[in-house]
Amino acid sequence: MHLKTLEKELLSRSLPERIQFIASYFAGERLVFSTSFGQEDQAITQAIASTKSAIDIFTLDTGRQFQESYELMDLTIKKYGISLQTFFPNTSAVETLVSEKGFNSFYTSVENRKECCFVRKMEPLNRALQGAKVWITGLRAEQSDNRADMPIIEWDENRQLWKINPLIDWSFSQLENYLQEHKIPQNPLHKKGFISIGCAPCTRAISEGEHPRAGRWWWENSQKECGLHA
Template sequence: MDKLSTALEGLDATAAMQYLAEQFPGAVAFSTSFGQEDQVIADMIWRASLPIRVFTLDTGRLFQETYDLMDLTRARYKKPFEVYFPETSAVEKLLYEKGPNSFYDSVENRKECCHVRKVVPLNRALQGVKVWITGLRAEQSENRQSLHALEWDESRQLYKYNPLINWTYEQMISYLKEQRVPYNKLHDQGFISIGCAPCTRAVEPGEHPRAGRWWWELSKKECGLHG
């Protein structure tokens, strides 16, 4: 861990991902939700033709604007990305037992829905992966401020690399504009962090960036993918 962290020091995000791809050939993957951070990273990967798998999770409840961005991104870069869905039987069981909107009833129910629609498909997508690249930034939430660029995910037994962990929101927006990277149009409507449609709202000026995620809850705003 220390040796790998040292090797990555001083490298920009693209060079660091290139190094990881060389050290772990065929075992580096990037998970994108097509948010602004993820679009920056995808642009870096595809612009440099890095040998890194790109995949996304389709929970079945995404915004239409997210699907539109998937098409726009595919057209722009001419690069394929893998799509992982939740297990049909698990979704059917959840809806049969608790209905389609059980996540509004309790934190436990919401985490159960996230587990079925996100965590299980993610674990399947990460099978055989040695380095998982994510779009986490320290500014996004309090519990992400202590993260480092390179982390060890004990539960999944892999490295997690966060190339934008120390980027500011302004840096990210500047990159998107300078490189003319396609982005979700919901961002122009006050949506900063975009997840499933029933669980995401726009934020008001001055609100925390993740205030629009599971806004009816008072607990920490995580779905289980990153803790």
């Protein structure tokens, strides 16, 4: 199927239908979904579970998560009866980073912060994606300028896989409605102003009117990305 036709097929469907279509179209290949248990990821997890789609679900545990995030992980696994693989950073790499630069080097420069993100996120992600033909994410165009022009499906030349963003065209109100309609569990930090939740020392609550990702790496004037979706 031509890429543009594939895009139209996906965009014309509901979220569960999109997930079913992806699983059917790429049947026989290894499909993976990366979740950080944010609102978008929770919606996709529910869609995968409800359609019983053959998609492997994984998460990255940086070692610096909020306790609320861990509690939501356990609740989600139990509620939907899903199998979840957790990828951790390489122990020696973390030990070297902390030994050479301390526990909070990410506050000192963008370069140091990206180094920490690489050790704790990028390297584990690369391992998690090995052997996958399709990588499903919870990205939405509204989330940041960097994501505004991302398509619903694209070929990732570096990783040699298809990257599919089934919520890329959704508004936040659409997402909220879906979460409420299906009674999907959410991180209680969302109600305290934490819209985009990452590592605990790198995330703060946002004020009314602030950009949704203003609370990520709040001390920086950067693109607010860790490199996973550059």
